[in-house]
Amino acid sequence: MAAEDAIPTIDISPFVDGSSQDDAHQRVVTEIDNACREVGFFYIKGHGVDEGLLEEVHAGAKAFFQLPLHDKMRIEMADNKYMGRGYQAVGENVTKGRRDLHEALDVWREINDVAALRIPTQHLRTDVVQKMDAFVRGKNQWPDASFEALYTQYIAQMLKLGDVLVRIMALALGLAEDALSSLTDKSFFCLRVIGYPPPEDGASCCVREGGDSMQNGVGCGEHTDYGFVTLLNQDDTQSALQAQTLHGEWVDVTPRKGTLVVNLGDMLSVWTGGKWRATPHRVVNRGGQYRTSVVVFYEPNFDAYITSADGAAGGKSEKGVVYGEHVCQKIATNFSFIS
Ligand SMILES: O=C(O)CCC(=O)C(=O)O
Numbered sequence: 001m002a003a004e005d006a007i008p009t010i011d012i013s014p015f016v017d018g019s020s021q022d023d024a025h026q027r028v029v030t031e032i033d034n035a036c037r038e039v040g041f042f043y044i045k046g047h048g049v050d051e052g053l054l055e056e057v058h059a060g061a062k063a064f065f066q067l068p069l070h071d072k073m074r075i076e077m078a079d080n081k082y083m084g085r086g087y088q089a090v091g092e093n094v095t096k097g098r099r100d101l102h103e104a105l106d107v108w109r110e111i112n113d114v115a116a117l118r119i120p121t122q123h124l125r126t127d128v129v130q131k132m133d134a135f136v137r138g139k140n141q142w143p144d145a146s147f148e149a150l151y152t153q154y155i156a157q158m159l160k161l162g163d164v165l166v167r168i169m170a171l172a173l174g175l176a177e178d179a180l181s182s183l184t185d186k187s188f189f190c191l192r193v194i195g196y197p198p199p200e201d202g203a204s205c206c207v208r209e210g211g212d213s214m215q216n217g218v219g220c221g222e223h224t225d226y227g228f229v230t231l232l233n234q235d236d237t238q239s240a241l242q243a244q245t246l247h248g249e250w251v252d253v254t255p256r257k258g259t260l261v262v263n264l265g266d267m268l269s270v271w272t273g274g275k276w277r278a279t280p281h282r283v284v285n286r287g288g289q290y291r292t293s294v295v296v297f298y299e300p301n302f303d304a305y306i307t308s309a310d311g312a313a314g315g316k317s318e319k320g321v322v323y324g325e326h327v328c329q330k331i332a333t334n335f336s337f338i339s
């Protein structure tokens, strides 16, 4: 099925320019509710982010990934002090035990006062947060000051947009507009700048059963995202990102110029009692060119306890989870250098 049929494009400008009428707001709320229920993926336009900035971050990504490996390794994350933050070489990211054919630069919110976190320890199931202490306390590693300035500006725009989206989502669930705000006001966001080399056998690559993902040309294995809302800015490479529909079909999430792709993570599924989908997706770069994507994950606060919100739960109720624990558990399985 073509993406045009499966994945809607939603114009959210009534919530961005603040000048529109109630019926325009209601249209957006209804469209978001349908998309979150049915596919868990949608494109947004009218988001207010400058198209030049959307392109500039790709230029910055391509320039960084083109550097010699030893330059990129100066900020490698496989250094315990920088656990989870910095540069990760091709094959170091692992999804479900398989190495992915991508390289990345990861930046997370820096928690300057770890002691001030109010982790609801009565809800912790493991001691994984303690094990990931270096990650929680970590500082980011940037290639240089101009890169940091550009992406810091980009993150600020994405956090604003994330806040707009969770407001629309709260309304879509029949709750007060700010129902999610206390869970996201210190969002433990992550910026992932990702580079996908084309697989060596180019267009003929496919997802095969068994074997190693790198040989199979899988840029990023099937997974769901961890948090609330993923804001994904793709370059123009065709045929790469794929999402799984409710019926189990894989559909291409074809790049649409000027739009951002939005998909939902595990925590929104928990928060809505499973009513909304954290949609499985994967990347198989069949575009024949080096692909970049720039992703900002708009996540709950590190110490947020996520459980089905009153009035939001529709389907089965799921157990609550402390977001920091969930993300630490996931991170611990994603990196080949964390044992
Ligand atoms: O690069 C993409 O299009 C998707 C990346 C992704 O799914 C992720 O980083 O979680």
Ligand SMILES: [Fe+2]
Binding pocket: 223, 224, 225, 281
């Ligand atoms: Fe993802």
